Amino acid sequence: MGCSGCRVRFNFGKVLSKVSVFFTMVLIFTYFFYCLTGLCDSAPRALYSQQALDYDILDDHRRVLDDLRPSPRLLPDAPSYWNGTATADAEQVDAPGQQQQQQQPVSDNGIPVSNTFGTKRFPQAIIIGVKKGGTRALLEFLRIHPDVRAVGAEPHFFDRFYDKGLEWYR
């Protein structure tokens, strides 16, 4: 013989747990619905949209680097310049970024597959100075100009790494 009061309490507990599970499910579905419809800004982005954002940033970086690329008129290709055939080369690569677009391999979806920014060239100007002569300051002032691309650290080609050859220097 069971106590009817106990049975009622037992059933009430079961119903309560079912109702709480139901409301939890409703809350979860509502959250997912808002996220899927884009109303939930704090939700983590889907992978594809994150990738698209990354490629946008890469595109911006490429545009900045294209803008900073030295003008061929100011810095003609050194070997041809030394051989006396610089003018033809300079006219061929007149538009900034045009040469890079021709050389850079591009995948089917138009996204560059390698980061080969710039080209390897010999310098058109070399700063020579004694130690503590202010060469670093001169380099930093020249670097501000958008048509000047300067090395980051001193290459020490002539006094330390001459044996490595011109290919290393480039």
Ligand SMILES: Nc1ncnc2c1ncn2[C@@H]1O[C@H](COP(=O)(O)OS(=O)(=O)O)[C@@H](OP(=O)(O)O)[C@H]1O
């Ligand atoms: N315009 C101007 N006037 C006076 N002094 C200047 C100027 N520009 C750079 N400096 C000083 O030059 C010192 C750095 O020279 P370098 O860049 O040739 O140094 S290094 O030898 O490559 O380390 C460094 O000196 P210290 O600060 O005594 O090291 C700079 O302060």
